[in-house]
Amino acid sequence: MLDLAIPKQQAIVLPGPELAAMVVDHMTVHCPPTEHGDWELGQHPTDRTIGVVWRVGTSGTAQAGVRGSILYRWLGSLKDAGFTVTPRTDMAVFGRPDEESDTAWWLSADGWALAAVRHRAPVQRTMPPRPTPSVTVPLRTRAADLRHPLSGEFPESLTFTYKPTGVEVIADYPNWSEKIPHPAVWLTDLAETHRPALSPEGPR
Structure with missing residues (x-):
């Protein structure tokens, strides 16, 4: 058998x-x-x-x-x-x-x-991380590649969070916010233009 x-x-x-x-x-x-x-x-x-x-x-x-x-x-x-x-x-x-x-x-x-199933390895740190700086940028135009695939809505602003591994891009829609998993080059360039200055104590 x-x-x-x-x-x-x-x-x-x-x-x-x-x-x-x-x-x-x-x-x-x-x-x-x-x-x-x-x-x-x-x-x-x-x-x-x-x-x-x-x-x-x-x-x-x-x-x-x-x-x-x-x-x-x-x-x-x-x-x-x-x-x-x-x-x-x-x-x-x-x-x-x-x-x-x-x-x-x-x-x-x-x-x-x-x-x-996606298995994620635990993150190990030897010292407390510095505060993660972030900035929110209002959007005055509707970019086609930011249109939500299900609701069809456009974000009103973008929130950039600057982490050691790279910048995280959050699209702020009228009623919720959502991470953009693979931001386009123009989004990362926009994030860099708004990156806050850092001091030894953290963002200013």
Whole structure:
């Protein structure tokens, strides 16, 4: 008899009750409901993929930008945990597969792989770090490459945080802020033009 078991370090979970339970556990711990957005689980009627569906939070608001930002955070959290997940704009999980929304309403999870989990090595420091300088720069023009992929909104300002490993760029949208993981050259150049002067005690 052939042993077709998948090695533990390459373990894969496909759509079904086990995957649904894993998604619930992750969302409960890492993405708890807030006043701006709640979630519930659904299942695609044909391919059995798991749907993480956005619901209105206790605040009662349903702005597309708020929904988009929350779904985007859930998307990143699930991907970091090893889930295969994509944002969806169709209404299939609501029983209306032929309808499309301008922005995503739900996330489709169709698997989990242990090998996909990102393991981060602990950071070791021998001395307390200096204060990290940062500066916020208002934006007067709308740059196409800063448009949010889910909500379609443009940031009102950029916050640059200067770390030993490089500059961190945060896009400040009207209702939330979000890190830009791979900033374009023009953004890093803009950050350098606004870098604050440093003294031995820290930024001035």
